[in-house]
Amino acid sequence: MDLRTFLNDEARHVWRPEGPVPLVQGITALQQELDARGQYPVIRIDRPLQADGQVNPMPVVCNLTASRPLTARALGVPDHRNFARVYSTKTGVPIPPQIVKRSEAPVQEVVQRGADANLLALPILTQHVMDPGPYLTAAHATTYEPDTGVDNTAIQRCWVKGPRRMSYYPYPTSHNIRNLRKFWAKGEPCPVVFWIGHHPKVLMGSQAKLAYPESHWAATGGLMGEPLRLVPSVTFGDKIMVPADAEIVIEGVCPPNLFEVDGPFGEYTGYMGPQVAAPVCEITAITRRKDAIYHDYGSGHADMLVPDNMVMEGKVYGMVKPVSSTLQRVHVPVSGRRFHAYLEFREPPLGEVRDALAVCLGYRRLKAVIAVDSDVDIFSDSAMMWALATRVQWERDAIVINGLSGSLMDPSLARGARTVEKIGIDATLAPSEIPGAPKPVPPRNTVTPEALKAAKALLEGINPADWPTL
Amino acid sequence: MPDKIEQLRPHSPGGEKRGNTSWTQCPACDGWLHTTTDLLNRGTIKLHCPHCAGDFLPKDAKRIVMA
Numbered sequence: 062m063d064l065r066t067f068l069n070d071e072a073r074h075v076w077r078p079e080g081p082v083p084l085v086q087g088i089t090a091l092q093q094e095l096d097a098r099g100q101y102p103v104i105r106i107d108r109p110l111q112a113d114g115q116v117n118p119m120p121v122v123c124n125l126t127a128s129r130p131l132t133a134r135a136l137g138v139p140d141h142r143n144f145a146r147v148y149s150t151k152t153g154v155p156i157p158p159q160i161v162k163r164s165e166a167p168v169q170e171v172v173q174r175g176a177d178a179n180l181l182a183l184p185i186l187t188q189h190v191m192d193p194g195p196y197l198t199a200a201h202a203t204t205y206e207p208d209t210g211v212d213n214t215a216i217q218r219c220w221v222k223g224p225r226r227m228s229y230y231p232y233p234t235s236h237n238i239r240n241l242r243k244f245w246a247k248g249e250p251c252p253v254v255f256w257i258g259h260h261p262k263v264l265m266g267s268q269a270k271l272a273y274p275e276s277h278w279a280a281t282g283g284l285m286g287e288p289l290r291l292v293p294s295v296t297f298g299d300k301i302m303v304p305a306d307a308e309i310v311i312e313g314v315c316p317p318n319l320f321e322v323d324g325p326f327g328e329y330t331g332y333m334g335p336q337v338a339a340p341v342c343e344i345t346a347i348t349r350r351k352d353a354i355y356h357d358y359g360s361g362h363a364d365m366l367v368p369d370n371m372v373m374e375g376k377v378y379g380m381v382k383p384v385s386s387t388l389q390r391v392h393v394p395v396s397g398r399r400f401h402a403y404l405e406f407r408e409p410p411l412g413e414v415r416d417a418l419a420v421c422l423g424y425r426r427l428k429a430v431i432a433v434d435s436d437v438d439i440f441s442d443s444a445m446m447w448a449l450a451t452r453v454q455w456e457r458d459a460i461v462i463n464g465l466s467g468s469l470m471d472p473s474l475a476r477g478a479r480t481v482e483k484i485g486i487d488a489t490l491a492p493s494e495i496p497g498a499p500k501p502v503p504p505r506n507t508v509t510p511e512a513l514k515a516a517k518a519l520l521e522g523i524n525p526a527d528w529p530t531l
Numbered sequence: 532m533p534d535k536i537e538q539l540r541p542h543s544p545g546g547e548k549r550g551n552t553s554w555t556q557c558p559a560c561d562g563w564l565h566t567t568t569d570l571l572n573r574g575t576i577k578l579h580c581p582h583c584a585g586d587f588l589p590k591d592a593k594r595i596v597m598a
Contacts, residue, residue, distance in 0.1 A: 191564075191581045192581070193579050193581045193584070320573075320576055321576060321577075322566075322570065322576055322577065322578055322579045325564060325565060325581055333565070335552065335553075335565045335566050335567050335570075336564055336565065336566040336567070336570060336578060336579065337566070337567050337569070337570055338567075338569060338570045338573055338576050472550075472551070472552070473548075474551050475549075475551065476539070476541060476542075476543075476549050476550070476551045476598050477541055477551070477598075478551070
């Protein structure tokens with residue numbers, strides 16, 4: 062199971078532009094325009110155009126997981142609306158990884174050590190205006206906790222500054238930065254590897270939200286339904302394993318307390334994140350397949366938001382279901398970046414919705430959580446706005462808590478604040494109070510199923526291209 | 532740090548909405564870049580201007596407007 066398996070399985074959804082496309086903003090501009098059109102093909106660029114006018118021989122793949130239905134299908138979930146339950150269940154049944162020999166690892170077909178390793182030979186994108194240079198955006202950074210040897214993996218950005226030098230920005234609350242600091246406290250450089258390109262099951266399984274320290278490999282195996290194949294890294298041996306079927310691996314060390322600037326960088330929020338101080342990573346080796354494909358995530362675009370948010374849905378489902386058994390589905394909408402979650406309930410007993418909201422507010426990434434009944438489509442922002450408009454009295458139905466951990470990249474944070482104000486909104490209808498009697502709320506406007514069927518038949522085959530749109 | 536940092540007021544007595552982003556002006560090209568206050572306070576790490584690719588220490592910035 063690898064990136065190629067997925068590209069072959071979904072070949073009819075892969076768009077391959079014929080001409081060269083610039084690595085500097087050209088590919089990202091395609092993603093931006095496709096997002097605006099609501100179209101999400103996988104994009105494979107066979108002729109990525111470098112800033113120096115040369116075509117890089119290594120193809121680029123992006124928008125791999127920009128489509129919810131396609132991404133859910135890749136993970137074996139026929140209906141994307143059920144993704145949260147399936148993801149939560151499968152990653153909760155871990156399958157230990159399998160260690161293979163180097164000769165059986167495609168990602169080590171080409172091994173470049175020391176001065177032979179050259180990051181600048183990779184077709185790395187510069188995505189947005191004000192990005193200071195090319196960034197790895199789909200690099201899965203794996204470090205380990207020095208006392209236990211337990212590994213950790215997270216997608217974290219790297220600004221490539223030279224053939225063997227880059228800044229590496231693990232978020233200040235991440236498990237990887239904890240590992241870096243533990244090595245540095247011993248006066249030692251922190252080993253780190255970055256692996257790029259794999260099947261979406263592996264990409265998303267490795268993003269399971271786990272305790273610390275806890276390896277992501279077994280949770281990934283759970284989502285795959287089979288052991289993830291790992292191979293020892295060429296620099297660090299079995300201290301850091303890497304996925305044997307990845308496309309590219311970059312290995313290096315972060316010297317103690319050595320920082321340089323990183324950013325500004327176009328973030329998931331849709332804004333440019335500020336320039337920050339970030340650890341430096343010195344590259345020791347690059348390994349790859351002979352015909353490697355470079356994978357990029359369009360930061361702040363559906364490409365990155367969809368898989369990230371779907372993983373969050375699994376996490377939220379796993380947190381809420383034990384306390385609110387009437388929870389049906391979860392949606393973390395792209396419109397809310399990572400800050401919003403919608404919860405669907407079926408006939409919740411008194412108190413259960415607010416229990417669920419309280420649980421969700423403890424999840425660092427979420428800032429607003431809205432709960433609705435199962436007659437509201439949580440995959441429609443318009444339907445959610447209707448529920449808010451007609452089922453909520455603000456003071457009665459909102460839980461507001463200040464001083465919680467949250468994203469420091471939120472442009473609305475109070476000046477100097479290190480914590481966030483969050484809200485949970487109960488937008489469900491009032492429950493029945495007398496058994497057998499209707500809920501004490503008005504019925505919805507509707508038409509009969511027969512009338513609706515007839516209307517659909519009448520509209521069948523009509524071309525509305527020249528109808529007014531507003 | 533430059534002698535004169537323009538420090539925005541930390542609190543809003545009336546609870547008005549105020550931004551949280553600090554801006555630094557490049558001494559070479561006059562372009563503005565936003566940074567964390569942590570990066571500015573370290574003082575020893577060179578900032579990188581995304582407009583002209585020049586590097587400079589915070590003390591050499593033309594202006595710093597700190598939120």
